[in-house]
Amino acid sequence: xxxxxxxxxxxxxxxxxxxxxxxxxxxxxxxxxxxxxxxxxxxxxxxxxxxxxxxxxxxxxxxxxxxxxxxxxxxxxxxxxxxxxxxxxxxxxxxxxxxxx
Amino acid sequence: xxxxxxxxxxxxxxxxxxxxxxxxxxxxxxxxxxxxxxxxxxxxxxxxxxxxxxxxxxxxxxxxxxxxxxxxxxxxxxxxxxxxxxxxxxxxxxxxxxxxxxxxxxxxxxxxxxxxxxxxxxxxxxxxxxxxxxxxxxxxxxxxxxxxxxxxxxx
Numbered sequence: 001x002x003x004x005x006x007x008x009x010x011x012x013x014x015x016x017x018x019x020x021x022x023x024x025x026x027x028x029x030x031x032x033x034x035x036x037x038x039x040x041x042x043x044x045x046x047x048x049x050x051x052x053x054x055x056x057x058x059x060x061x062x063x064x065x066x067x068x069x070x071x072x073x074x075x076x077x078x079x080x081x082x083x084x085x086x087x088x089x090x091x092x093x094x095x096x097x098x099x100x101x
Numbered sequence: 102x103x104x105x106x107x108x109x110x111x112x113x114x115x116x117x118x119x120x121x122x123x124x125x126x127x128x129x130x131x132x133x134x135x136x137x138x139x140x141x142x143x144x145x146x147x148x149x150x151x152x153x154x155x156x157x158x159x160x161x162x163x164x165x166x167x168x169x170x171x172x173x174x175x176x177x178x179x180x181x182x183x184x185x186x187x188x189x190x191x192x193x194x195x196x197x198x199x200x201x202x203x204x205x206x207x208x209x210x211x212x213x214x215x216x217x218x219x220x221x222x223x224x225x226x227x228x229x230x231x232x233x234x235x236x237x238x239x240x241x242x243x244x245x246x247x248x249x250x251x252x253x254x255x256x
Binding site: 007008011014015018019021022028030031033034035037038041044045048051052066069070073 | 106107110114117118120121126129130133136137140143144147157160164
């Protein structure tokens with residue numbers, strides 16, 4: 001199981017780094033949201049390890065994480081709807097839009 | 102069990118890495134679903150609380166909703182949206198139903214937080230709970246089909 005734990009830590013760190021990279025390097029709203037979701041998945045994976053030692057604490061952290069992720073997704077979905085209503089395309093990159101204007 | 106956890110970790114990492122490669126935004130968003138499901142699977146294998154696993158699956162539902170919104174924002178996917186809604190209703194209903202039937206009430210719960218199945222079975226009984234879930238699933242399906250028929254499209 002020790003190898004599994006190490007792999008879990010490495011995988012969760014990898015997911016967080018990948019997500020941060022996607023969120024930082026992309027200039028589309030959708031891709032930023034995808035990056036944030038990937039970071040959240042990495043955080044949840046790291047909570048799985050904590051569960052074996054402190055189940056109640058990890059459950060509380062998971063609740064907070066899920067609440068944050070769902071709130072973030074709902075806000076972003078609201079933004080995307082607003083952008084589409086205003087005539088923007090959510091997949092249009094900011095650079096492209098500014099060039100159009 | 103070790104191999105299963107490793108396989109699920111590989112699935113999660115690979116589907117997240119696919120986000121970097123895939124150019125289509127909707128497909129990239131769809132790559133998050135297997136990753137979230139794999140993490141829920143790892144939680145299941147590590148005997149995480151059933152309540153937490155249900156929450157993770159609800160999160161998968163949020164991701165699916167996000168994909169639908171993303172597809173709405175992209176013109177080329179608009180014709181497929183209605184069909185996708187029906188598929189979402191089927192998948193979500195099936196997952197919840199399986200969850201209700203398969204999660205054992207005692208083995209997955211931790212002392213401070215009782216599992217969802219335990220709480221429900223304490224109130225009304227396991228089978229009644231499963232039947233209610235089935236009815237909700239069927240109602241969602243019927244609503245989706247009615248909505249499609251109103252718009253004059255075939256499901």
